Amino acid sequence: MESLLLKLARQLDSLDEASLASLWTKYAEITSRFEPTKRWEEACLVLSFITAKRMKNRLFNHYWAQQQTPYAPDQEPQPQDMFPQGFTLEEPKERKPCRVIPFKLPENKEK
Template identity: 60%
Template sequence: MEKVLLKLAKQLAAFDEASLMSLWEEYAGRVSRFEPSRRWEEAVLVLGMIQAMRFKNQLFNHHWAATAAPGAAVPGTAAGGKGMPREEGLRPVPSQPAADPARRGKLLTLRPKEDGE
């Protein structure tokens, strides 16, 4: 099971966030119109994967910004220790601005459209 999930994660990581986010509205709409079907369940999983990519990039950028701050320790380092070397080629994802600690996240509620919409 774990091997399958890791393979899926590697495949998802190969996509860029902008391409995935272009599908967000479509899948959010599909998910908001519940139907007891395999197609609806798969749409929920697709939307979850899109959200997972977004979350991964935001979390990466949050940690990257923390390590870029003056005097910040590299994650995994002990006080006074050398720590772990950074992986080559890592850089902030350009589509995501640095995290603003004063700004709180927004929870999106998926609801069916009203008849008048």
């Protein structure tokens, strides 16, 4: 399993962030409207991949800059926000109590 994850990571890292960013809105929109389907699950994973690539690049740039220009610990720059501006998740819907329906097994009628 680990080798599969590492292969996925290498493939994801070979993709250009700018190309992935153009797909971010599409998959964020699909993911923001939950539906219990394989399509939604796959869109969620695609969005996670795009976000992971973006986060990796920002962390890389943050640590690279830190390495090039040492700062005092209290003046250290912070990584930029990880999500595009204006992104919000849907508010959870109000939960309604469920109703339990009793189930009776049919009686075994022997002759």
